[in-house]
Amino acid sequence: MRLNGVLFFPVTPFGADGDVAEEVLAKHVGRGVEAGAGGVFTACGTGEFHALSLDEYARVVSVTTTTAAGRVPVFAGAGGALPFAQACAEAAAANGADGLLLLPPYLVGAPADGLVRYVREVAATTDLPIIVYHRGNARFTPAAAAELADMPSVIGIKDGFGDLDLLQRIILTVRRTTSREFTFFNGLPTAEMTVPAYRGLGVTLYSSAVFCFAPEVALAFNKAVTGGDDELVQRLLTDFYLPLVELRDLVPGYAVGLVKAGVRLRGLDVGGVRAPLTDPTPEHLARLERLITAGTEIAGC
Numbered sequence: 001m002r003l004n005g006v007l008f009f010p011v012t013p014f015g016a017d018g019d020v021a022e023e024v025l026a027k028h029v030g031r032g033v034e035a036g037a038g039g040v041f042t043a044c045g046t047g048e049f050h051a052l053s054l055d056e057y058a059r060v061v062s063v064t065t066t067t068a069a070g071r072v073p074v075f076a077g078a079g080g081a082l083p084f085a086q087a088c089a090e091a092a093a094a095n096g097a098d099g100l101l102l103l104p105p106y107l108v109g110a111p112a113d114g115l116v117r118y119v120r121e122v123a124a125t126t127d128l129p130i131i132v133y134h135r136g137n138a139r140f141t142p143a144a145a146a147e148l149a150d151m152p153s154v155i156g157i158k159d160g161f162g163d164l165d166l167l168q169r170i171i172l173t174v175r176r177t178t179s180r181e182f183t184f185f186n187g188l189p190t191a192e193m194t195v196p197a198y199r200g201l202g203v204t205l206y207s208s209a210v211f212c213f214a215p216e217v218a219l220a221f222n223k224a225v226t227g228g229d230d231e232l233v234q235r236l237l238t239d240f241y242l243p244l245v246e247l248r249d250l251v252p253g254y255a256v257g258l259v260k261a262g263v264r265l266r267g268l269d270v271g272g273v274r275a276p277l278t279d280p281t282p283e284h285l286a287r288l289e290r291l292i293t294a295g296t297e298i299a300g301c
Contacts, residue, residue: 008040009045012052045255047060051274062095101133101158104135112143132157192206192208217296240291243287256273
């Protein structure tokens with residue numbers, strides 16, 4: 001199973017009754033796959049994994065895999081308390097997921113060997129391939145990362161720290177200790193901002209929150225960065241991604257709230273975010289709308 005191109009992390013739509021809006025989710029996922037996503041990561045951070053019940057989670061995974069219909073790999077989030085992460089792993093497998101993105105354990109800080117044990121115990125409940133999210137309270141040392149790579153079902157690490165020195169040491173250690181293919185990808189919020197830096201480490205794969213609401217901009221950036229169009233890369237970074245990050249950083253949780261609002265602005269009613277996140281203010285919505293217009297113009301769409 002190989003991931004390529006821009007990785008799509010769909011939002012989870014909620015209807016007026018507060019329930020998961022399955023038909024809207026199917027439209028959202030379908031549009032992303034048809035636009036050219038290289039993989040779909042459902043019920044993850046952007047999909048408000050933290051706010052879903054196990055039943056809702058299973059339904060989200062089922063709708064996503066049914067809609068993707070084997071056209072691209074579908075990974076489902078899992079994480080939090082160990083029993084819940086294990087239940088998610090089982091539900092993801094039962095509902096057709098191709099793999100898991102294992103998010104950090106709930107709240108507690110833990111030493112690296114405890115984090116490795118957490119991954120090992122989740123992996124013991126499923127045959128699904130696992131990508132481990134290196135972020136938050138799940139901070140792995142190079143030696144711990146090498147232990148992950150030694151687990152047959154762990155196929156990669158998604159980096160959400162942006163500590164390039166640590167990541168370089170992790171990559172070198174893993175490559176020194178295993179000969180099998182092992183995937184690394186950039187999972188920072190608004191990852192495009194750091195794509196050039198990650199490419200310097202040989203990490204070319206990345207997730208794109210922008211793909212959720214402006215796939216044409218995300219794909220134009222990807223084409224420019226892989227094709228060596230440095231002028232377009234810099235224009236998009238300076239005039240679209242930088243102001244988007246500045247807007248995102250105004251309110252905690254906007255990394256999800258803004259993305260969901262962007263999907264609504266592009267004509268798909270995915271509802272708002274669940275507590276404790278908040279939706280953007282009218283002023284911030286207007287700024288986001290202007291940014292989307294600017295981004296599509298720069299991308300020539």
